[in-house]
Amino acid sequence: MPVGPRTVNDVMTHRVVAVRGGAEFKDIVRTMRRWHVSAVPVVDDGQRVLGVVSEADLLPKEEYRDADADPPARAPRSAKARGATAEQVMTGPAVTVHADASLARAARTMAHAGVKRLPVVDGEGVLRGIVSRSDLLKVFLRDDEDIEAEVRHEIDTHLLALPVRPIDVRVRNGVVTLTGHVRDTTLLPVLTRLVRTVEGVVEVECDLEGPLRRPNLDPDLGDAPDAGAR
Template identity: 75%
Template structure:
C-alpha cells in the first residue's frame, strides 16, 4: 500500500491456534508441541480473547511439583501467583490476564512499541469487540524490511521528493541499496533537510538514510564595491 504506513493487518498471521478457557493442562501442552508455539490466546465462548497462556505459565507445575519437600520454605511465600498456577489445571486458571492485544489497523510502529513495553514476543490481534482475528509476532513486524529497493525508492520519490520539494534547484536523486536511501541533488531551502531525513526514515522498509542534498550554488561577487552588487 504505497504512501500509507503499514498496519498490523498487512503482516499478521490470520490462522491462529488458540484454546478456550476450559482447555486442560495436558491439552495445552500437546497443542503447543504440535504447532511449535510457546504461547496460545485463550478465548471465551464468543471467541473473545480473555488471556494468553504461555510456557512460563505452565512451568510452575513442574517447579513446585515437590514443594512440600522444598528446602527453602520462604520461596513459596514469596511467589503466591506461581503457586496458584502450580495447582491450576485449566487455561482460564493458568493464563495471564488481561491479555495485551492490538487492533488490526494500528501501525507497525505502535505494535512494536506495545510489544516492547509489555515484554512479549507476540500479540493477539482483535476487532472492536475483542474477537480474535489474528496474531502478530516479532518476525511479522520485521517483514517490512523485505520490501524491494525499487518499492522503497518509489515511495520516497512520491511522498518526499515530489511533495515536499516540488521545485528543486535540480532533480533530486533517490538511490536505495539494501534498504539504505541516498538522496542527492540541490534544494532551495536547506533548513528542510533534517525534516526530509526524518520523513524518509519513516518510509516502511528504510534501514538508514544518507542525505547528500545541498543548497543552490552561489555566484561569487566579482565587484563587492559596486553599488547594488550582491552575491547570488
C-alpha cells in the same frame, strides 16, 4: 509502485490457534506441540481474548513438581504452579493490538509490554489473528527498488517546494542516501523523518545542501540582483 504505510493486517497471521479458558493443562501443552507454537491466546465462548498462555506460564508446574519444592503461598508464580486450566495459568488481561494499527505502534506495544507476540482483535475484542516480532521484521525484506520508489513518491507528494532540482535518491540494503540541493535547509529534518517513515528503511543519510549560488564575477559590486528587481 509505492504502497504506503503498512498495518498489522498486512503482516499478521490470520489463521491462529486458540484455547478456551477452561482448557486443561495437558490439552494446552498438546495444542502448542501440535501447532509448533510457544504461546496461544485464551478466548471465551464469543472468541473475545481473555489472556495468553505461553511456555513461561506453564513452566512453574514443572519447576515446583518436587514435593520438597512447593511454591510459597504468596509467590507470584504460585497460582500458575497450582493452576490446572488455561484461565488459571494465563497472563491476563492480554496486551492486544488492532489490525489497522501501524507496525511501529505494534512494535512499541510489544517493547513496552515485554512480549514476543500480540493477539490482533477487532473493536469488540474478538480474536482476528496474531502478530509476532518476526512478522514486524518482514518489512525489512523489501527490495531496495521498492523502497526507492516509495521514497521518491513521498518526497514528490509532500515536499513539492523543497527541491531546487530533483533530489537524487539511492537505496542500498535499506539505507537511503539523499543528495542534491534544496531551497530551504531548515526543512531537512522534516524530510529525514518523512523518509524514515517508509517501511523497510534502515537508516537515512541526508547529504542535501542549500541552493546553488551563481558566481559573483565582480566582488566590488556585491551579489547580482534578481532578474526581476529594479
